[in-house]
Amino acid sequence: xxxxxxxxxxRQRFYQEIHQSPDQIDLAKSxxxxxxxxxPDLDVEEYLSALDAMAVEVRERLPREPYPLRIIQxxxxxxxxxxxxxxxxxxxxxxxxxxxxxxxxxxxxxxITLSLMYLEVAGRIDFPMVGVGxxxxxLIRPIGDEMQIFVDPxxxxxxxxxxxxxxxxxxxxxxxxxxxxxxxEAVSPQYFLARMLTNLKGVYLKQEDWLRAIAxxxxxxxxxxxxxxxxxxxxxxxxxxxxxAEARQDLEHYLTCAPSTxxxxxxxxxxxxxxxxxxx
Numbered sequence: 001x002x003x004x005x006x007x008x009x010x011r012q013r014f015y016q017e018i019h020q021s022p023d024q025i026d027l028a029k030s031x032x033x034x035x036x037x038x039x040p041d042l043d044v045e046e047y048l049s050a051l052d053a054m055a056v057e058v059r060e061r062l063p064r065e066p067y068p069l070r071i072i073q074x075x076x077x078x079x080x081x082x083x084x085x086x087x088x089x090x091x092x093x094x095x096x097x098x099x100x101x102x103x104x105x106x107x108x109x110x111x112i113t114l115s116l117m118y119l120e121v122a123g124r125i126d127f128p129m130v131g132v133g134x135x136x137x138x139l140i141r142p143i144g145d146e147m148q149i150f151v152d153p154x155x156x157x158x159x160x161x162x163x164x165x166x167x168x169x170x171x172x173x174x175x176x177x178x179x180x181x182x183x184x185e186a187v188s189p190q191y192f193l194a195r196m197l198t199n200l201k202g203v204y205l206k207q208e209d210w211l212r213a214i215a216x217x218x219x220x221x222x223x224x225x226x227x228x229x230x231x232x233x234x235x236x237x238x239x240x241x242x243x244x245a246e247a248r249q250d251l252e253h254y255l256t257c258a259p260s261t262x263x264x265x266x267x268x269x270x271x272x273x274x275x276x277x278x279x280x
Contacts (some may be wrong), residue, residue: 136172
């Protein structure tokens with residue numbers, strides 16, 4: 001079912017882009033197809049060209065000796081002083097923060113979308129970077145950098161070391177947190193996009209916009225088809241909307257795939273009984 005104008009074509013393009021080998025997936029293009037479902041008139045090539053143009057301007061500013069920290073300094077000056085990009089601390093839950101086209105137009109966003117824009121421009125100047133999916137706060141880092149430095153695009157491109165990441169993790173959770181090695185590993189394109197969609201899902205759940213939350217989950221499941229918790233959440237939303245057949249399918253799948261020890265299994269079985277009652 002199409003929830004929004006143009007969603008079917010945008011979703012088809014998104015599906016085709018993500019079902020390639022990871023090294024072939026174009027993150028910016030995928031993110032723009034994701035946005036195109038919400039903005040059916042969005043011209044994907046126009047925004048890809050905008051990223052290309054940014055890269056041309058950064059390349060003209062690069063120092064003669066392109067050491068990593070000097071390149072980062074140049075990128076930071078361009079993004080945060082010349083273009084005035086910033087983290088949206090005032091309206092963090094605004095869904096526009098999760099759409100790359102809006103981030104480029106409005107020059108504000110959340111950690112993961114600012115990270116995406118930053119690494120896309122960096123890649124275009126032959127300074128490849130990868131996403132780092134630290135819980136609570138998304139970062140990026142250069143590939144092959146022996147110093148193992150991290151960049152925080154949400155905070156003006158601040159350069160971090162491992163100890164700084166530890167502090168940022170604890171700040172995000174409001175309590176001391178142990179920094180496990182896997183928190184600083186590079187994430188796959190699929191995970192990167194799924195985390196963007198998870199942010200959108202959370203925003204729409206807060207707004208009680210069930211259809212848009214379902215649309216986000218649909219695409220998370222395209223990326224992570226074995227995520228039984230997402231299947232459960234979609235089933236609960238279908239139940240909320242009174243779409244009994246779809247709710248039953250998702251909730252039964254959840255009970256089949258989830259570990260037998262999940263604490264909410266009795267509640268899900270009770271909902272399935274209520275679905276049967278509503279259908280009779």
